[in-house]
Amino acid sequence: MSQTDPAAIESEIVATRDHLKGTVDELAHRLTPKEIARRSVAEAKSDVREATTNPDGSLRVERIAAVAAAVAAVVGLLAVLRHRRS
Numbered sequence: 001m002s003q004t005d006p007a008a009i010e011s012e013i014v015a016t017r018d019h020l021k022g023t024v025d026e027l028a029h030r031l032t033p034k035e036i037a038r039r040s041v042a043e044a045k046s047d048v049r050e051a052t053t054n055p056d057g058s059l060r061v062e063r064i065a066a067v068a069a070a071v072a073a074v075v076g077l078l079a080v081l082r083h084r085r086s
Contacts, residue, residue: 051063
């Protein structure tokens with residue numbers, strides 16, 4: 001068959017259309033709110049795991065302690081501010 005053969009051209013068009021349909025379907029799936037949320041949660045979990053554990057799986061106690069201290073400082077500051085308002 002040659003490139004000018006109508007059957008070959010039609011077959012190529014059908015194949016291209018199927019490929020584009022698959023691409024559009026994949027993009028539509030990736031852009032659904034549920035999928036975006038799933039990816040965001042997975043990325044956040046990965047980031048927390050990476051920030052709080054060493055490559056061998058043990059906890060990075062110094063980082064956990066620093067975060068706990070920062071949270072305690074913010075809670076303390078909010079308590080002081082709330083107490084001053086009342």
